Amino acid sequence: MTLPALISPKAVVERFAEAGIEISERELRRRARELRACRELGKALFFTEGDVVRIIEAAITPGRREKECQNSGSAGTSGTTLSPSPENAYEEARKRLTGKSRKTSHSATSSANVVPMSTAQRRN
Numbered sequence: 001m002t003l004p005a006l007i008s009p010k011a012v013v014e015r016f017a018e019a020g021i022e023i024s025e026r027e028l029r030r031r032a033r034e035l036r037a038c039r040e041l042g043k044a045l046f047f048t049e050g051d052v053v054r055i056i057e058a059a060i061t062p063g064r065r066e067k068e069c070q071n072s073g074s075a076g077t078s079g080t081t082l083s084p085s086p087e088n089a090y091e092e093a094r095k096r097l098t099g100k101s102r103k104t105s106h107s108a109t110s111s112a113n114v115v116p117m118s119t120a121q122r123r124n
Contacts, residue, residue, distance in 0.1 A: 006039075007047040012055075031055060 009025045009032075016023055029045055032038035037054035039046050047055075 004048050007049070007052060009045060009047070012047060012052055028055070031058070 009028050013023060013025050013028055016028075029038070032045070032047065032051065032055055035054055035058050037047070037051040037058070039048065039051070
């Protein structure tokens, strides 16, 4: 029995970098788990070639998927919709988090209750 080729996340990141695709190992692991395109044995995570292909295929943007479906020769539409792009969701979340922060109310404690440490030690 021959084992399938097993690929480490580090090797995938390096291979992507050679192709001009910048992704961190942490992000690759997150996406792989989200897509269930990885293997885990204990704490070790690794990929088969099929897993890497699934990750790459999932990276196709929704607009491109729609064009491919329209060009497939199908006369009708399927009625299915695509989920929002993770990149768009990330951008929207980033805008919300880096936008103007909401005003927060200060606590009701008065600064009159604040006693310097030197005074507090003398009281004991």
